[in-house]
Amino acid sequence: MTSAKIISQSKEPSSLYQDAVRHLFQKNSAVVGMIMLLALILIAVFADVIAPYNPTDQLIGVEDGIVKRSAPCIHWLGCPANKPQHFFGVDANFRDFFSRMVYGSRLSLLAGIASVTLAIIIGTLLGSIAGYVGGWLDNLVMRLMDVLLAFPALILAIAIVTVLGPGLINALLAIAIVTIPAYARVIRSSVLSVKEQEFVTAGHALGVSPMRILFRHVLPNSITPLIVQATLGIGTAIIEVAALSFLGLGAQPPTPEWGSMLSAERNQVFTAPFLVFIPGFAITIVVLGFNLLGDGLRDALDPRLNRR
Amino acid sequence: MTQYITNRIMLTVPVLIGILFVTFVLARVIPGDPCRAALGEKADDEICAAFFKRNGLDKPIPVQFAVYMRQIIIEQDLGRSFRFGRPVSEIILERLPVTVELALLAMVFATILGVSLGIISAYWHNSAIDVLTMVWANIGVSIPVFMLGLLFQYIFALLLKDTFLQLPPSGRLSAGLVNPPFFEAWHWSLTKNSISYNICFFLSNLTMFNAILTLNFGVLIDAMKHLILPAIAVGTIPMAIIARITRSSLLEVLGLDYIRTARAKGIAEFSVVFHHGLSNALLPVVTVIGLQLGALLSGAVLTETIFNLAGLGRTLFEAITARDYIIVQGFTMVIAVSFVVINLMVDISYAFLDPRIRLSK
Numbered sequence: 001m002t003s004a005k006i007i008s009q010s011k012e013p014s015s016l017y018q019d020a021v022r023h024l025f026q027k028n029s030a031v032v033g034m035i036m037l038l039a040l041i042l043i044a045v046f047a048d049v050i051a052p053y054n055p056t057d058q059l060i061g062v063e064d065g066i067v068k069r070s071a072p073c074i075h076w077l078g079c080p081a082n083k084p085q086h087f088f089g090v091d092a093n094f095r096d097f098f099s100r101m102v103y104g105s106r107l108s109l110l111a112g113i114a115s116v117t118l119a120i121i122i123g124t125l126l127g128s129i130a131g132y133v134g135g136w137l138d139n140l141v142m143r144l145m146d147v148l149l150a151f152p153a154l155i156l157a158i159a160i161v162t163v164l165g166p167g168l169i170n171a172l173l174a175i176a177i178v179t180i181p182a183y184a185r186v187i188r189s190s191v192l193s194v195k196e197q198e199f200v201t202a203g204h205a206l207g208v209s210p211m212r213i214l215f216r217h218v219l220p221n222s223i224t225p226l227i228v229q230a231t232l233g234i235g236t237a238i239i240e241v242a243a244l245s246f247l248g249l250g251a252q253p254p255t256p257e258w259g260s261m262l263s264a265e266r267n268q269v270f271t272a273p274f275l276v277f278i279p280g281f282a283i284t285i286v287v288l289g290f291n292l293l294g295d296g297l298r299d300a301l302d303p304r305l306n307r308r
Numbered sequence: 309m310t311q312y313i314t315n316r317i318m319l320t321v322p323v324l325i326g327i328l329f330v331t332f333v334l335a336r337v338i339p340g341d342p343c344r345a346a347l348g349e350k351a352d353d354e355i356c357a358a359f360f361k362r363n364g365l366d367k368p369i370p371v372q373f374a375v376y377m378r379q380i381i382i383e384q385d386l387g388r389s390f391r392f393g394r395p396v397s398e399i400i401l402e403r404l405p406v407t408v409e410l411a412l413l414a415m416v417f418a419t420i421l422g423v424s425l426g427i428i429s430a431y432w433h434n435s436a437i438d439v440l441t442m443v444w445a446n447i448g449v450s451i452p453v454f455m456l457g458l459l460f461q462y463i464f465a466l467l468l469k470d471t472f473l474q475l476p477p478s479g480r481l482s483a484g485l486v487n488p489p490f491f492e493a494w495h496w497s498l499t500k501n502s503i504s505y506n507i508c509f510f511l512s513n514l515t516m517f518n519a520i521l522t523l524n525f526g527v528l529i530d531a532m533k534h535l536i537l538p539a540i541a542v543g544t545i546p547m548a549i550i551a552r553i554t555r556s557s558l559l560e561v562l563g564l565d566y567i568r569t570a571r572a573k574g575i576a577e578f579s580v581v582f583h584h585g586l587s588n589a590l591l592p593v594v595t596v597i598g599l600q601l602g603a604l605l606s607g608a609v610l611t612e613t614i615f616n617l618a619g620l621g622r623t624l625f626e627a628i629t630a631r632d633y634i635i636v637q638g639f640t641m642v643i644a645v646s647f648v649v650i651n652l653m654v655d656i657s658y659a660f661l662d663p664r665i666r667l668s669k
Contacts, residue, residue, distance in 0.1 A: 028445070066417035147326035150644045154606035155624065159334045161639065162628045243610055247625065248455050262455070266614075267457050270466050275409050277462075280455030295446075 016224075016301075023300035030296020036289035040194065044105040051099035052085075055256040060094040067273040068092050069265075089279050093254070097275065100256040101282060107257045108286055111172055112238035116230055118176035119237075124219070124226070130184070131191035132214045142188070145181035153178045154243060161249040168241075168257065171250035174292025175240045179233060186229050190222035197221075224301050231294035235287040242283050258283050309659060316655055320648055327644045330378070332373050334640070335354045335633040342631045346390035363390065363634075376637075386638040391630060396638035401506055403645065406480065406512035406619035410579040410611070411604050412523060414543035420599060422547040426554025426593075431581060433559060441551065448548030453607045457614040460478040464537060475537055478616035483529050489513075490521040542607040544653055546600035547612070558588040591661055598654030605643055 014022070024030050043050060059066050072089040073079040087098035120122035130141040140209070148156070160174035192198065194240055195218055203213045242259030244250040246266075251257030253264065258279040342365070343356040351359070360366045364375060379385045386396040425445070429438040465477035476482065490511030491498055491505075498505040512518045516535070519528035561567065562585050570584045571577075609621030620639060627635035 031585070143322050146323045147330060150323055150327050150648050151330075151607040151645060152603070152647065153620075153638065154609055155640060155643060158625060158628060159636070163334060163337050205341065234451065239450075242452055243454060246452075246610065247613070259452075262458075266454075266458060269462050273462055276458055277455075280452065280458065284447070284451045284455065285453075288446060291446060291450050 014249065019020045020297070020300040024296050027296045027299065029292045030300070033289045033292025033294075033296060036285060037293060038104055040109065040286055040289065043102060044109050047102045047106055051096075051102040053096040054097040055100045055103040056095065056254045058094045059090070059096065066094055067089060068094055069268065069275065074276060081100070083155060089272070089274055091275055092268070095254075097278065100261060103256045104129065104261065104279065104282070105257045105286075107168070107251065107255070108238050108283065109153050109174075111168065111257075112234040112242040112286070112290070115172045115176040115237045115241065116179070116233045118173070119179040119185050119233070120230055122176070123180045124187050126180065127184035127187030128214060128219055128222070131188035132195055132210075132218060139186075141184070145184050148178070149181045151178075154240060157240060157244060157246065158249060163242055166252065168245070168251040168255065171241050171244040174244065175237050178240075179237065182233065183226065183229060187219075187222060190225055191218055194218050194221045202260055209266075216293070217279070227290050228294060228298040228301060231297055235290035235294070238287055238290070312659055313656055316652060323644055323648055324645065326610055327641060327648070328377065329373070331637045331640045331644070332376055335636045336369060336372075342390055342633055346630075346632070346664075356400045373378075386641075387634040389627075389632055389635050391627075391632045391635075392521055397506075399635065400638060400642055401617055402513055403623050404620055405510060405515075406617050407605075407608050407621060409514055409516060409535060409610070410538055410542060410608060410617065410619060411601070413539035414604060414607075415546065415597070415600075418546035418600070420542040422550025423554050423593065425547075425551040425559060427581070429551070430555045430558035430562065434643065438555075442555070445548040445551045448551075450545050451544070453541055453545070453609045456544055457538065457611050460537040461540055461614070476534050477537075478614075479532075480531065480534055480617055481527065482534075485527055485530055487515070487519055487522060487524050487527040490518050495521045512523055523616055534615075537618060538611045541614075542604055542611045545603055545607065546597070549596055549600060550593060554589070554593050557592045558585055561585050561589040591658065594657060594661065595654060598650060601647065601650050605647070 002306040041174050064100055068079055068090060069092055070090045073083050073086050075081055079085065086151040088101055089097050091097050091100065097289030128143050157174040157178045161170050163174060164170040200213060202216060203217055237274050241250055246263040248263065251260045253260065262276055265272065269276045318611055343359045344351055347355065347359060379387065388395050389399060392399065396482060425441050429441040430527035432438050462475040464473065464475040469476050491508045491512060498508060515531040517526055519531060555597060569582055570580045603623065608619060612619045613625065620643065624636065624639040627639065
């Protein structure tokens with residue numbers, strides 16, 4: 001009996017991240033979120049294989065009797081076999097809407113991830129230097145962030161895109177700029193608490209250079225809240241890029257981007273609702289996926305919440 | 309307490325100057341020619357030179373900024389719109405009320421529904437109703453405002469057409485309905501552009517409020533019907549966030565020892581949850597309600613576009629595309645300043661709600 005006990009106690013202790021992954025998989029909503037995102041990533045990666053048509057090809061003249069804005073036609077749901085199959089129908093320019101939706105997943109995922117990555121890089125740099133150096137530099141940077149935060153996000157983003165000129169890349173940049181303060185604040189506050197700890201003092205005493213202490217010792221220990229913020233931020237960024245596209249400031253036609261696809265047909269909401277609601281639901285699902293995963297990560301990475 | 313409030317107010321001054329600067333610079337660097345945007349493509353160079361001179365746009369940028377600061381702070385003048393030729397302050401007084409009504413109604417919806425859902429799901433923690441509420445809240449934060457607006461239009465104006473639930477898809481009032489401002493109906497003689505006139509003008513543009521004052525209930529109901537869908541669309545994200553915060557905050561409080569003591573003393577369950585529990589769980593909820601105002605204003609741009617409401621958001625969006633600098637400056641400034649003031653009020657209200665903050669400074 002005693003030997004068995006000793007064996008079970010000598011099990012390797014698990015790290016914070018191993019624990020976090022275990023907790024993440026125990027949480028149903030996080031697993032649902034991960035499955036949704038995994039499916040989407042697969043669709044985005046294999047878009048060439050899945051989409052039956054090129055997303056910008058106009059099928060008029062290619063296909064006999066094609067009607068613009070015609071409703072979805074799926075053979076095994078009772079659509080006559082002599083009619084060509086269009087899972088999500090045809091849009092106003094005779095393009096296969098399903099193919100456009102499939103390719104659109106690439107842009108939405110890219111838009112969210114790219115703008116958040118950019119915001120994280122700049123935000124982390126600003127926040128960590130402000131928090132670590134302190135003094136007037138800290139004050140200057142954080143007041144600047146306050147000014148940015150004083151504008152409602154979308155309104156500032158609209159203004160920035162108008163300056164840069166409409167387009168998907170500029171919309172990404174605008175959303176990134178608008179979200180920098182959120183990351184700068186998160187990183188600054190965790191740097192502030194980490195830099196008071198003894199291992200940093202030890203670093204100073206050993207004569208390690210301040211830059212090395214900041215980037216090799218302080219930052220890696222301040223990164224956890226950032227992971228959560230970033231996952232939740234991708235969802236918001238996707239919505240905001242789509243909103244800019246909806247207002248005509250983001251992706252330009254004929255780019256298959258969900259927000260601009262929805263916007264192009266929004267006056268047809270009463271006559272061809274599927275052209276409006278399919279992209280709308282798709283945006284909702286991606287954002288929901290990131291939100292569920294983000295919530296799960298927050299619970300999993302918070303040591304106070306680990307109820308074993 | 310006084311010191312805490314003074315400190316907080318002093319901290320907002322540099323932010324306000326920063327806002328002025330940012331709005332000014334943003335409006336100047338928007339590419340495109342304001343002259344031709346305002347006067348049409350056919351305006352020749354001579355006319356444009358006169359236009360630039362008249363609007364002070366021929367002077368160097370720093371001089372323009374100094375003139376602009378003086379105008380706003382000393383003369384309280386926001387300038388004249390290039391396109392409409394009317395003072396921006398007048399346009400704001402006319403269009404801000406639309407957004408204020410929309411935001412207020414949305415916030416009322418979000419707070420009432422959000423807090424109640426939060427209480428229900430905290431009280432019956434881990435039950436089916438809790439799971440359902442939280443799934444609903446998760447969908448609520450994930451659905452884009454413009455999608456929700458269009459979905460409501462589709463459901464309430466098309467699917468439910470000719471039922472009692474039918475609601476109008478756009479506009480502020482049905483065609484043909486007019487309601488005179490209350491000060492005209494009451495035969496008040498006010499001098500135009502005086503402060504009392506401006507206040508009354510602003511209030512009379514709150515369509516529902518004006519309808520109540522003039523006892524015109526037909527207009528009141530019609531205005532209400534037009535505002536329900538946009539308000540729910542804008543209010544859904546804040547509603548979902550408020551529900552989640554209320555739930556987690558109340559859950560934490562209901563697990564504390566003094567709640568068990570209260571129950572042990574035999575206090576009625578209602579009183580335990582609402583008086584002992586909720587009143588101590590509300591602090592984070594107040595913060596979130598304050599913070600959601602920015603989201604509300606962002607949502608207003610999209611919602612006003614979809615529902616065809618001539619409010620702050622849509623006017624601003626149109627002004628940006630038409631390069632009407634003066635409106636862009638004035639409107640973003642008003643939005644940002646009101647946002648800062650609201651955040652200030654939220655911060656100060658903490659001090660009243662939470663003695664720990666009041667006593668710390």
